[in-house]
Structure formats: structure tokens, C-alpha cells
Amino acid sequence: MSNPDKTIRIAFIGLGERGRKALQLMQPVEGACVAALCDLSADNVQAALELLAATEGSAPRQPLCADGPASFHAVCQAEGVDLVYICSDWHSHVPIALEALRAGKDVAIEVPAATTMTGIRQLLTTTHETHRRCFMLENACFEQQFLDALAAIRRGDIGELVHAEGSYYHHLDDRWNPWRLDINRRCRGDLYPTHELGPICMAMDIGRSDRLQTLVSMDTAAVTGPHIYKEHVREAAPDFLNGDHTTTLLRTARGRTILLKHDVMTCQPYERQLTFLGTEGRITLNDTGRPSHDEMTLAMNRHLIESLRTGEPFAISVTDLATWCAAIPLSSESIEKGFAPVPYPDFYG
Numbered sequence: 001m002s003n004p005d006k007t008i009r010i011a012f013i014g015l016g017e018r019g020r021k022a023l024q025l026m027q028p029v030e031g032a033c034v035a036a037l038c039d040l041s042a043d044n045v046q047a048a049l050e051l052l053a054a055t056e057g058s059a060p061r062q063p064l065c066a067d068g069p070a071s072f073h074a075v076c077q078a079e080g081v082d083l084v085y086i087c088s089d090w091h092s093h094v095p096i097a098l099e100a101l102r103a104g105k106d107v108a109i110e111v112p113a114a115t116t117m118t119g120i121r122q123l124l125t126t127t128h129e130t131h132r133r134c135f136m137l138e139n140a141c142f143e144q145q146f147l148d149a150l151a152a153i154r155r156g157d158i159g160e161l162v163h164a165e166g167s168y169y170h171h172l173d174d175r176w177n178p179w180r181l182d183i184n185r186r187c188r189g190d191l192y193p194t195h196e197l198g199p200i201c202m203a204m205d206i207g208r209s210d211r212l213q214t215l216v217s218m219d220t221a222a223v224t225g226p227h228i229y230k231e232h233v234r235e236a237a238p239d240f241l242n243g244d245h246t247t248t249l250l251r252t253a254r255g256r257t258i259l260l261k262h263d264v265m266t267c268q269p270y271e272r273q274l275t276f277l278g279t280e281g282r283i284t285l286n287d288t289g290r291p292s293h294d295e296m297t298l299a300m301n302r303h304l305i306e307s308l309r310t311g312e313p314f315a316i317s318v319t320d321l322a323t324w325c326a327a328i329p330l331s332s333e334s335i336e337k338g339f340a341p342v343p344y345p346d347f348y349g
Contacts, residue, residue, distance in 0.1 A: 002309075002310050002311040003309060003310075003311075004309050004310055005031075005309075006031065006308075006309050007031055007032070007033050008031055008032050008033070008082050008083050008305050008308050008309065009033055009034075009035035009080055009081055009082045009083070010026065010032055010033065010034055010035055010036075010081070010082070010083045010084075010085050011035055011036035011037075011038065011064070011075045011076075011078065011081045011083070011084045011085065011105075012026075012034065012036070012037055012038065012048070012085050012087065013038040013039070013072050013075060013084060013085070013086050013087065013088055013096055014038075014039060014086060014087035014088030014089070014092075014110075015037060015038070015039040015041075015044040015045060015047065015048040015087070016039070016044060016087070016177075017175075018087045018110060019039070019044075019048070019087035019088070020044075020047060020048055020051055021294075021297070022085060022087050022110075022137075022297070022301075023037075023048055023051060023052070024051060024055075025294060025297045025298050025301055026085075026301050027052075027055045028298065029298070029301050029302050029305050030302075030305070031305050031306070031309050032301070032305045034052060034063045035063055035064065035078075035080050035081045035082075036063050036064035036065070036066070036075045036078060036081055037049065037063050037064070037065050037066075038065070038066045038067070038071050038072055038074075038075040039067055039071070039088075040067065040068065040069060040071070041067060042067040042068075044067075045065050045066075045067045049063075049065065064078055064080075064081075072088075072092075072096050072099070073099065076096065076099040076100040076103045076105060077099075077103050081105055082105065082106060082308070083105065083106045083107070083108060083304075083308060084096070084097070084100035084105045084106070084107045084108070085107075085108045085137075086100075086107060086108065086109045086110060087110045088110075089177070089179040089180070090112060090115055090179070090180075090183065091179060091183075093109050093110070093112075093113055093114060093119075094113075094114050094116075094119035094122060094123060097109055097113070097123060097126075097134065098122060098123070098126050101126045101127060101130045101132045101134065102126065102130060104130070104132065105132065106132050106133040106134070106135075106308060107132070107133075107134050107135070108134075108135045108136075108137050108304055109134070109135070109136055109137060109321075110136075110137050111136060111137060111138050111192070111194045111195070112136075112191075112192065112193075112194055112325050112328060113134075113136040113321050113325055114321075114322075114325045115183075115187075115191070115325070115328045115329065116328075116329055117326065117329045117330075117345075120321075120322045120325050120326055120329075121322075123318065123321065123322065124318060124319070124322050124347065127318045128318075133307075133308070133314065133318075134318040134321065135304055135307075135314050135316060135318075135321075136194070136198075136316050136320070136321040136324070136325075137297075137300060137304075138194050138195070138198045138300075138316055138324070139293070139296040139297045139299075139300045140194075140195045140196075140198060140199055140272070140296065141198050141199055141202060141300075141315060141316060142296045142297075142299040142300040142303065142315075143199075143287070143292055143295075143296040144292070144295070144296070144299075145285050145287075145292075146199050146274065146285060149203070149274075149276060149283045149285055150199075150202060150203055152283060153203050153276060153278070153283070157278075157280075157281065158276065158277075158278030158279075158280055158281035158282060158283060159278040159279035159280030159281060160278055160279045160280075161203060161204060161256065161276055161277070161278050162256050162257075162277060162278065162279060163256060163257045163258070163259075163276075163277040164200040164203060164204065164256075164257075164258050164259075164274070164275060164276050164277065165258070165259040165260075165261075165273070165274070165275040165277075166193075166195070166196020166197065166199070166200055166258070166259070166260050166261070166272075166273065166274050166275075167196065167260075167261040167262075167263075167271060167272065167273045168192060168193075168195055168196055168260075168261070168262050168263070168264075168272055169261070169263045169264075169266075169268050169269070169270060169271040169272075170263075170264050170270050170272075171263075171264060171265065171266060171267050171268065171270070172264050176228065176232050178232075178233070181228070181229055181232060181233065184225060184240070184241070184242040184264070184265075185225070185229060185237055185239070185240045185241060185242070186241060187241060187242060187332060188219055188241045188242050188243060188246075188331075188332055188335045188336070189217060189219070189242070189246060189248075189328060189329075189330075189331035189332035189334075189335055190217060190246045190248045190260055190262040190327055190328065190331040191242065191262070191328055192262060192264070193248070193260055193262065193324070193327040193328060193331070194324045194325065194327075195272055196260050196272070196274060197258070197260060197324050197327055198316070198320070198324050199274055200258055200274065200276075201320065201323065201324060203276055204252065204256060204258075206252070206320075206323065207317075207319060207320060207323060207347075207348040209254075210252045210253055210254045210256065211252060211253050211344075211346050211348060212250055212251075212252055212253075212258075212323060212344040213250075213251055213252055213253045213343070213344055214250065214251045214341050214342070214343060214344060215248060215249070215250045215327065215330045215331065215334060215341065215342055215344055216248070216249050216250075216334050216339060216340065216341040216342070217246060217247065217248040217249075217330075217331035217332075217334040217335050217339065218246070218247050218334075218335065218339045219242070219243030219244075219245065219246040219247070219335055220243040220244045220245045220246075221243060221244070222240045222241060222242060222243050222244065223243075223244050223265075224244050224265040224266055225237070225240040225241075225242055225243075225244070225265055226238065226240040228265065242265075243265075244263060244265040244266050245261065245262070245263045245265070245266065246261070246262045246263070246331065246335075247259070247260070247261055247262075248260040248261075248262070248327065248331050248334075250327075250344070260327070271286065271287070272286075272287040273285065273286045273287070274286075303315055319347050319348050322347040323347050323348070326344065326345060326347070330342050330344065
């Protein structure tokens, strides 16, 4: 229901580096206010409270605060919360989102929103059953250079789009969290594809005039991972699974192709690149870490809050969320089957 003057009361769950940055970049957004703060760590909750207190021009707030393993239950069930904004570790995204949806809350989930096909289907089903709204916080879709490229593609400036490529190179170095290291130890595949696949799917009109049909992935040996694990955890990891570099190729029903490259292991410089190849030209975008990240997150947050206030559709639907996240389990399945092609589910059908 449209209510352009409504204030969206937000509960932030997960207040580590990413969560506190999200909290900070919500402060300038008109129509948003902080209703609750939640994290496993009481120190993280306190740091978030101090961030709020230090926000220039902000009115004093008394948000609900909760910490500890079961704290998210209280926040999801709390009165006075409209939106649950989830920035916790990947394992907890789906359980928190499901509880919030069933409690009558809308949810916004950091990327990747879900990493298993079961979790993806649970988010889809529960969103539809509860008639709530579910948004994936993929800020790459709100970067100005991409939006300019998207407009050019839709104008036909490069002719018909036939192929796209996306790379995510981000050596995490001292930013490795134990849970993320553990995921890379236990899983093979492209574990973080949506920064590239989301914008590419938008440009290719996936889910509307085309759909993803086939995926095949191949990875290198896990050369660097065991050394990183031993350095950070102080334990040997001969069973470390994720390769140094993973390459994924997708084909659409209309015969277009997508190439994704993922590497968080090797010591190459940060790079997030997109290339769109058309019959009459090419557009290449490159983000080497310049300060556009805050700008695109702020633009995303404004879109999220405005959509909730007006009832307008999200730029990223829950079906888009499912389609983009599915590359994670499908890439793993392809590798486990000997780098074999696997069919891509049609979540839009």
C-alpha cells in the first residue's frame, strides 16, 4: 500500500564492518529510521550505538538492542519494525529472513542472499506465502557507470547484446573472517557471483525477454587456500576445496553467453570488471576500488526505502534474487560432476 510519508522503521541484524557501513549509509535516507540493532557481539552493538550518536544532525534514538546467539528472534518478532536489514554471515541470511517474513516484516538481505538451492526456494516460497517483500542488497546494480551503460544498451548504442563478461578479483588478505574462510574450505564454485551476474542479467533482460538456460564451471586447484587457512586459523587444511580461480560460462535461451571469473585467493589487485559485447560495439566498465561503493550503496538504500513507502516494485525482485544466487550451487554442482553443463532452473516460469 502506498504511503509516501511513511517512516520505515529498520532493524539492522549483523553489525560487523559491512553492517555498520550499511547503518551509516542509511542515515541520509529520507523516510528511514533505526528501530533495532542486533549482533552476536555486544561490542558490535555498542559500536553501532556510538556510530548513531555521532551522526551529525541525527535526533536521539533509543533503538531496541539485542546481542547473543538467539537475539535475532526478538528483533524479528518485535513490534515497531517494518524492515529487517540483514548483514550477518552468509549462513544465517536465510534463517533470519524466513523468521522476519513470517513475522510480517519486509526483508533486505546482503549478498549473497542464499547459497543453497534449498535456501533459495525457501526465500521464494515464503515471500510469496507471506505477501511480504524481499530485496537483495546488490549495490553493483545501482552504480552510476553501470546505469549509464544500461541506458546505452537499451538505446541500442552497441547493437544487439550477444555476450557479457564479469570478473571479481578481491584478495581478502587480512579481511578474511573465520566463517568466510570456512565456506571456501568446504565449498567449490563461484561463491560470490552477484556483483557481476546481477548487472549482466539486467542488461540482458533475464526473466523478461530471455532466461538463463545452461551453466558450466571449472576451477583451478586449491593452491593458495590451504596456506591462507593455516596463516589465519593456525591449522593445516589439506581438505581445502575452493580453487584459486573459478570460471563459469552460462548460455541463455536466446543463445547469448555470459562469462564469470571469481578469485579471492591470489594476490592480484582488486578489480570488478564488466564487459558488454554487442553486434555494433562494446562497453567495458572497471571498478578498481575507487570511492563509488558508498555512492551506489546510498543510491540502493534510497531506492529500497522509496519503494517500501510508495509500493513501487523493487529494481531487484525476489525472483531475480533467486536467479542470480542460483549460480552458486549450480557452479558447485557443475564442478562436482566433472565440469559438466547443468540446466538452469526457470524461477520466473
